[in-house]
Amino acid sequence: MHINITPLAFLLYIISTSHASLAKNTKVTQEVNKHFSGSSHTNNWAVLVCTSRFWFNYRHVANALSVYRSVKRLGIPDSQIILMLADDMACNPRNPRPGKVYNNKDQAIDVYGSDVEVDYRGYEVTAENFIRVLTGRLPADAPRSKRLSTDDRSNILVYMTGHGGEDFLKFQDAEEISNVELADAFEQMWQRRRYHELLFIIDTCQAVSMFKRFYSPNIMAIASSQVGEDSLSHHVDPAIGVYIIDRYTYHLLEFLERVSPGSKETMEQLFKVCPKHQCISTPGFSTHLFSRPISRTLISDFFGSVRDVDVTDWSFTAKPNPEVVDTNKRTKASGNESANRRYSYSQQFVTKDSTSDRLGTVENTPHPLVGIASSIFLCLMVATVMKTLIS
Amino acid sequence: MSGLKKLLPRVNKICILLYFGGIVGFLLLSHEGIRENCYFSENALLPGLVDSKFSASDDQIHNINLDILDPNSEVTDELEKFMLRGGLEVYRQKFTFQEKFVGNARIQNGTNIYGIVRAPRSASTECIVINIPILNNKHNFAMGIVLALAKEMRKQFYWAKDVIFLFSEHGSFGARAWLNAYHGIVSYPVSANQLPARAGSIQSAFTVHMEEDAVSFINLLVEGYNGQLPNLDLFNVAVRLIKIHGMAVSVNYEFVPRQSSAMDDIKSHLGATLKMMKKQVTGTSSGNHGEFIRHGIEAITLQTVYNPQWGNAGFVRLGRVIEGISRSLNNLLERFHQSFFFYILPSTDNYISIGMYMPPLGLMLAAAAIKALSLILEANYVNSEETDKNEETKKDSETKESVEDIDDILKDMDSDYANKENDNKNSEAPPLQQILITMVTSHMMGFLVFYAPVFTETWSQMFNCPQDISITLLLVTVHIAGMFIITSYRLTLEGGKSLYVVSLLHQGILFGVVAIINFSLGMFLAVCYVLPTILLQPGYMKFNLLRKFVAFLVSPLSIAALICLYTCNGNPATVMSEFVNFHVTVYEQSQTQQSWLFDFIALLLYPLWLQFWAITSSEGEILT
Numbered sequence A: 001m002h003i004n005i006t007p008l009a010f011l012l013y014i015i016s017t018s019h020a021s022l023a024k025n026t027k028v029t030q031e032v033n034k035h036f037s038g039s040s041h042t043n044n045w046a047v048l049v050c051t052s053r054f055w056f057n058y059r060h061v062a063n064a065l066s067v068y069r070s071v072k073r074l075g076i077p078d079s080q081i082i083l084m085l086a087d088d089m090a091c092n093p094r095n096p097r098p099g100k101v102y103n104n105k106d107q108a109i110d111v112y113g114s115d116v117e118v119d120y121r122g123y124e125v126t127a128e129n130f131i132r133v134l135t136g137r138l139p140a141d142a143p144r145s146k147r148l149s150t151d152d153r154s155n156i157l158v159y160m161t162g163h164g165g166e167d168f169l170k171f172q173d174a175e176e177i178s179n180v181e182l183a184d185a186f187e188q189m190w191q192r193r194r195y196h197e198l199l200f201i202i203d204t205c206q207a208v209s210m211f212k213r214f215y216s217p218n219i220m221a222i223a224s225s226q227v228g229e230d231s232l233s234h235h236v237d238p239a240i241g242v243y244i245i246d247r248y249t250y251h252l253l254e255f256l257e258r259v260s261p262g263s264k265e266t267m268e269q270l271f272k273v274c275p276k277h278q279c280i281s282t283p284g285f286s287t288h289l290f291s292r293p294i295s296r297t298l299i300s301d302f303f304g305s306v307r308d309v310d311v312t313d314w315s316f317t318a319k320p321n322p323e324v325v326d327t328n329k330r331t332k333a334s335g336n337e338s339a340n341r342r343y344s345y346s347q348q349f350v351t352k353d354s355t356s357d358r359l360g361t362v363e364n365t366p367h368p369l370v371g372i373a374s375s376i377f378l379c380l381m382v383a384t385v386m387k388t389l390i391s
Numbered sequence B: 001m002s003g004l005k006k007l008l009p010r011v012n013k014i015c016i017l018l019y020f021g022g023i024v025g026f027l028l029l030s031h032e033g034i035r036e037n038c039y040f041s042e043n044a045l046l047p048g049l050v051d052s053k054f055s056a057s058d059d060q061i062h063n064i065n066l067d068i069l070d071p072n073s074e075v076t077d078e079l080e081k082f083m084l085r086g087g088l089e090v091y092r093q094k095f096t097f098q099e100k101f102v103g104n105a106r107i108q109n110g111t112n113i114y115g116i117v118r119a120p121r122s123a124s125t126e127c128i129v130i131n132i133p134i135l136n137n138k139h140n141f142a143m144g145i146v147l148a149l150a151k152e153m154r155k156q157f158y159w160a161k162d163v164i165f166l167f168s169e170h171g172s173f174g175a176r177a178w179l180n181a182y183h184g185i186v187s188y189p190v191s192a193n194q195l196p197a198r199a200g201s202i203q204s205a206f207t208v209h210m211e212e213d214a215v216s217f218i219n220l221l222v223e224g225y226n227g228q229l230p231n232l233d234l235f236n237v238a239v240r241l242i243k244i245h246g247m248a249v250s251v252n253y254e255f256v257p258r259q260s261s262a263m264d265d266i267k268s269h270l271g272a273t274l275k276m277m278k279k280q281v282t283g284t285s286s287g288n289h290g291e292f293i294r295h296g297i298e299a300i301t302l303q304t305v306y307n308p309q310w311g312n313a314g315f316v317r318l319g320r321v322i323e324g325i326s327r328s329l330n331n332l333l334e335r336f337h338q339s340f341f342f343y344i345l346p347s348t349d350n351y352i353s354i355g356m357y358m359p360p361l362g363l364m365l366a367a368a369a370i371k372a373l374s375l376i377l378e379a380n381y382v383n384s385e386e387t388d389k390n391e392e393t394k395k396d397s398e399t400k401e402s403v404e405d406i407d408d409i410l411k412d413m414d415s416d417y418a419n420k421e422n423d424n425k426n427s428e429a430p431p432l433q434q435i436l437i438t439m440v441t442s443h444m445m446g447f448l449v450f451y452a453p454v455f456t457e458t459w460s461q462m463f464n465c466p467q468d469i470s471i472t473l474l475l476v477t478v479h480i481a482g483m484f485i486i487t488s489y490r491l492t493l494e495g496g497k498s499l500y501v502v503s504l505l506h507q508g509i510l511f512g513v514v515a516i517i518n519f520s521l522g523m524f525l526a527v528c529y530v531l532p533t534i535l536l537q538p539g540y541m542k543f544n545l546l547r548k549f550v551a552f553l554v555s556p557l558s559i560a561a562l563i564c565l566y567t568c569n570g571n572p573a574t575v576m577s578e579f580v581n582f583h584v585t586v587y588e589q590s591q592t593q594q595s596w597l598f599d600f601i602a603l604l605l606y607p608l609w610l611q612f613w614a615i616t617s618s619e620g621e622i623l624t
Helices: A005-035 A055-073 A126-134 A179-191 A247-257 A269-270 A327-332 A336-339 A368-390 B002-028 B058-068 B073-086 B142-155 B171-182 B232-246 B262-281 B289-294 B315-330 B354-383 B406-412 B423-429 B432-461 B465-490 B491-515 B521-536 B544-553 B556-568 B572-590 B597-616
Strands: A043-050 A081-085 A154-161 A168-170 A175-178 A197-203 A219-223 A233-237 A240-248 A284-287 B091-096 B107-116 B124-129 B164-168 B190-192 B201-209 B217-221 B248-251 B298-305 B350-353
Touching: A005 B289, A043 A055, A043 A126, A043 B002, A055 A154, A055 A240, A055 B164, A081 A126, A126 A175, A126 A179, A154 B406, A168 B597, A175 A179, A175 A368, A175 B107, A219 A269, A219 B521, A233 B572, A240 A247, B002 B262, B002 B354, B002 B521, B058 B073, B058 B142, B073 B091, B073 B107, B073 B164, B091 B171, B107 B142, B107 B171, B124 B315, B124 B354, B142 B201, B142 B315, B171 B190, B171 B262, B171 B289, B190 B491, B201 B232, B201 B315, B217 B232, B232 B315, B262 B521, B289 B298, B289 B350, B289 B556, B298 B315, B350 B491, B354 B491, B406 B572, B432 B491, B432 B597, B465 B556, B465 B572, B465 B597, B491 B521, B521 B544, B521 B597, B544 B556, B544 B597, B556 B572, B556 B597, B572 B597
Parallel strands: A043 A081, A043 A154, A154 A197, A197 A219, B124 B164, B124 B201, B201 B298, B217 B248
Antiparallel strands: A168 A175, A219 A284, A233 A240, B091 B107, B091 B190, B107 B164, B217 B298
């Protein structure tokens, strides 16, 4: 038999068009990704903990309250902030400015203010309560303000300050929480889908030891000092007579003051805050559990509640999902159907072997060569079929 | 075992070595490399961080002082007037006390007056006390400063504890009367009325003593009664605040800066150390703060000193220091407990802790213990019939056989001694019995010495002499009588040796225990007693009289005489009066200030010495 030109031409045509279409698909995906923030969280929460009491630990309360102020300013509402303060500095009988807590000796900002909402105060700040808050194992009568009602699309900022040592953090001069317990608490949170991504900041002595044991995914950690180093206070307020703020938090606040809601500062810039010559201690970081690159992770992913509106200039057709049942129809459906229906968690992140029904999350485009190889195979199949049919 | 046998002949040398090693070790503690710098242990104090708000001027304070010291009115009335004007709650307390016990023993009256600044925002559960003693023959110029300060304090609202300003009369008696009434206890010879008002439990206190109108530097007094000391953190707070406000501070009037030459440095620090120990030996307090420390309240005295050549720092600076110390104490959450309670101060910036100064004393007492052990071992070897070559190589002060003249000794006896075993048949009494009898006798003599001063009046009437001489004579007589009584009971060589071992151990334990409570006294006794008692040997020997003289030299009586000789520099006229004074003071302090030096010497030290004295006059032959 003589070689038929038509199948070859057909083959070549198919190859070229498939290749082109595939290339066009990849470019579109990249365009799509540029317009969206990269993170797929929908709400922001913050857990701010000051673990030390007594008048001479004024600076720890000032630390926690300053971060509280910044986080509120950047958009997280009080209902989504859990503030735990172990002692009442504002009303301490030794306070020459009753009702006010300052974080700077110029006394420019009263970080306590009239609208502060402290959720756990005084002796309620214990290691047990902290872990209960994180894992959600609170008694049924716990009020909503004391609950961390997060879901699998929540980004959480956890900020802890106080006195710490190697592998532990001191709670109120009476007990400690170890780094293993903390890591296990975060793992419980992951298994119960209580966070999407988590940023853990700790400002104590030997802080790096606290995040050494983390093993749950999507956690990023920043610590103010290495093992064997002390985190130092920044300055004294001679009018009040105490050390008023710690170095790392002071520089963190300086940085956060330049951040406005909607700004594009990334975590990479946050990591540069308070280098050794300013902090005297060396800050430490942990990003190996975090799935996104830090150069593309925005500050506002954790410190603010940003809801962007993105306007696109291209369109697509959304396919109806056959599994979604009309709600009107559902109420008329028999009880058996809904009872037998099995529920499962939706996929948080698209992996290579899961089908995606979300827009813009297709990160894993198939390799172009796969498309070419499959089209060649298809053409060969078609060619052989045609040959058999013709001959 | 054979190694031990070889060491036994050299045991005296080892003990002497240990003794001098202990002394040298103690002297070296003042060395730069060994002494430690003072540091703060209590984080809550935050000393000197806050700005001072004291705004009165020098003139204002001067005028207040003039008003108070107006001869036309009572000091207490003026104080009450000023405190009421400042808005404080003012109360008075009357008390009585007896200051002198020997001669001229009369009951005196006194009045304390105190004002309270209540804490505006906390319950009155805790307070601090600022004690300004009203000096009867002089004036305490700190009154003006403290009244101005009290007025300021009343206006502020950052005081978390009540502040009590206590103006006490008659020195430590007034302070004791007030504190006893505050805590609901009674202690003779002070009797006080109930307090009209209280302010919660006292966390800390300090006394300010300003005898002159101006101040050049501040001297800190820390010693309490019977070797008690305030917590070192309180001392550190006072030093830090005085320095922050630009004044010089000393302890025991010694400024001890670091010096470049090592010899000068160690000499000056050692001098300061020994000065502090000298003050502590007698067990009396150097200021009112001792009364507070007795109740478990950490306290210190700030005494101002003026030297015209050094200029005047002014009232206001002292006022700021007082305010700064009060604010630091205001920050306290608990009583002082973090820092040291037992220490010696070579300077204001250094301390020697109990962990550093006990080992040298331990070495010295180990010398006595090792000597006792060696005697026991020797006895064992002799009993197990080992060869005599060990005893041949034993050292000096040895083995002369001779028989005492019993009759001469019997003539010296003048006692109504109850025990009738006074003859040569003592060689049959077992050693344990001899030890028991000697110890019981010596302690009975101690009781006699303890109760002797009760008869002072009768004695002075009998012999028609003033009471202070009579008490001295009484004590001296009972002392010497005891010496003779104890030697009337003859110890055999066996008994003597056993008593020697027991007395050495007794001495070690006694001095060790005393050193824990009052280290200076324990160290002083160890230095005086350990060397002679190591070198003692029971039984008759060649230089018996010399040996007895040396033993007498360390008796409590002769130590007192030597101290008086030293303080008078050998001037015979004053030595006698000094001697009398010494006895009177020691006795009176035990009665009025409840320092136990006299009780200790009478009931514990004197019997111990009597036991050694009995050993020196034991009979018997020491085999060569």
